[in-house]
Amino acid sequence: MAALATFHRQSSGAGDSKRPRLMGDILFLTHRVPWPPNRGDKIRSHHILRKLMEFAPVHLACFADDEAEAAETSDLQNGLTSCHIVRRTKPQWMAGIEALVSGKSISVTSFGSKQLQNWIGGLINHGNVDCIFVFSGQMAQYIPDSFSGRVIMDFADVDSAKFESYGDEGYWPMSWINKREGRLLKAFEYKTGARSDKSLFVSTAEAQLFQQRSGLSTAKIMALGNGIDLEFYRPEVVETTKLGGAGPLLVFTGQMDYRPNIEAVASFSKHVMPKILVHFPDTQFAIVGRAPTEAVWGLDGKNGTQVVGAVDDIRTWLKAADVVVAPLRIARGIQNKILEAMAMGKPVVASGDAAEGIDAIHGQHFLVAENIQQEASLICNLLEDPTEADWLGSNAAKLVRDQYSWEHQLFELPGICGLDDHQFAEAAE
Known part of the structure; x- marks a missing residue:
């Protein structure tokens, strides 16, 4: 060395x-x-x-x-x-x-x-x-x-x-x-x-x-x-851009050579997306982050999944998302990806492991799913009710700005x- x-x-x-x-x-x-x-x-x-x-x-x-x-x-x-x-x-x-x-x-x-x-x-x-x-x-x-x-x-x-x-x-x-x-x-x-x-x-x-x-x-x-860089994660300073396809956009962000992230997107793409596509057939699931492995690239094009890889500004994908997902099956500590999405005013659906450590209330600041079936159900509910999704995202942004600088x-x-x-x-x- x-x-x-x-x-x-x-x-x-x-x-x-x-x-x-x-x-x-x-x-x-x-x-x-x-x-x-x-x-x-x-x-x-x-x-x-x-x-x-x-x-x-x-x-x-x-x-x-x-x-x-x-x-x-x-x-x-x-x-x-x-x-x-x-x-x-x-x-x-x-x-x-x-x-x-x-x-x-x-x-x-x-x-x-x-x-x-x-x-x-x-x-x-x-x-x-x-x-x-x-x-x-x-x-x-x-x-x-x-x-x-x-x-x-x-x-x-x-x-x-x-x-x-x-x-x-x-x-x-x-x-x-x-x-x-x-x-x-x-x-x-x-x-x-x-x-x-x-x-x-x-x-x-x-x-x-x-x-x-x-x-x-x-x-x-x-x-x-x-904490979160609250000056950076402000939705009003990010240009609104339509990303993904014509239908709803679900986004996952993270380092994509990290095992918990790999397992999370694989599980979501293979087991959750088919349930969502039954109700919303045009839904796209975008995996956004550096260094996707072969296993991650293998998900591209299947069950509405799009592997985006590294991007210049993660905020553009967060702002474009209808729902941000954090379906980690193994997680430790606080997930920055959740705080970043909440700061951008986005509704978040997270697994119990991913939500642990964040001082937020299920149903008020984000939604916490106990299993794969519930992940699909909670996401579909948000896609059916954009007003509820906006309310959840607004509450999330206020919480992060009050407590997570x-x-x-x-x-x-x-x-x-x-x-x-x-x-x-x-x-x-």
């Missing part, structure tokens, strides 16, 4: 050398370059990093999946005290062998890098780092054993539970691999949570699940929710990192 970008600049406060130093530096570790904010994990890491930079000098250490990601730029770079980006080149088979030999999870060995470890060690030994903020569990391996400062671990979701679910549903040998991954990740999550001053999760449900599985004190575990969701972050209210107020002046 080679370092693709690295720099270090002198700074005495939150990206502005004129500000007084209110606390030591923060080292922010994340498994992907946190810009641009164009997928779920990068959206969260991007906004957390931006908030951290408001009140402390921040160093960033992260990975890039490819050269294109490493070449992306952001205004955040100008405010960082230092930055070290390493290109991930380790093949999955090699990570698997390392995992078997070392007794570690594949999630951890996939992100193992001696180079990144050395850079972090040098920064800790010679810098002024008071706090390490870790985004995503696999990056916790880089917390030095000797570090005596504050450690904040943002797990976001309980990943071990997801792999356990995969293990229960799959066939050997993948079932064995996933069960092993779930078991080892659960132990790693416990060790990391015990080491951290705070463990953060995107929802109360995820935080409670981790507490139950780990047995750690509730004082060390809390929910820190996701990033400023609102990250309000407690300075205190979590050790800055008291008086200090943060001083920093903001």
Whole structure:
């Protein structure tokens, strides 16, 4: 693995050398370059990093999946005290062998890098780092054993539970691999949570699940929710465009090489769309998102399904949709896709797993389906009653604007990192 970008600049406060130093530096570790904010994990890491930079000098250490990601730029770079980006080149088979030999999870060995470890060690030994903020569990391996400062671990979701679910549903040998991954990740999550001053999760449900599985004190575990860029997701700034066919348009958005998204659209296309087409034969189901796999492309043209792939502006498809669907069969945490659709004033029909963690009411802000049959029924009801659909979407937009701004969701972050209210107020002046 080679370092693709690295720099270090002198700074005495939150990206502005004129500000007084209110606390030591923060080292922010994340498994992907946190810009641009164009997928779920990068959206969260991007906004957390931006908030951290408001009140402390921040160093960033992260990975890039490819050269294109490493070449992306952001205004955040100008405010960082230092930055070290390493290109991930380790093949999955090699990570698997390392995992078997070392007794570690594949999630951890996939992100193992001696180079990144050395850079972090040098920064800790010679810098002024008071706090390490870790985004995503696999990056916790880089917390030095000797570090005596504050450690904040943002797990976001309980990943071990997801792999356990995969293990229960799959066939050997993948079932064995996933069960092993779930078991080892659960132990790693416990060790990391015990080491951290705070463990953060995107929802109360995820935080409670981790507490139950780990047995750690509730004082060390809390929910820190996701927000939405409310300036970006405004329907009035997006041109109205007719997309899809002449009939109703159902839209699913997401990263389309991600297993839960793949399984969701496959299930919806094969099992839900035929039920909808009986009542609304011209309905189109559009799958919108980057990197569709072969399995996803195989759905194109069947049961009214259209695989769109990556688009320049996801908002155009959200605005064109009659209903946005989120039929995930396995889901963890908060689904940004639902919040984005709600912010655009769209009626959403979601599975129970996808809706978990969103503080909204079934029948008032969105609709939650318990099974495939109910998904089809709820969608047909909305297509039959556009006035009801508009009412639901309007309620959804108001809820998101009241509760899901990033400023609102990250309000407690300075205190979590050790800055008291008086200090943060001083920093903001």
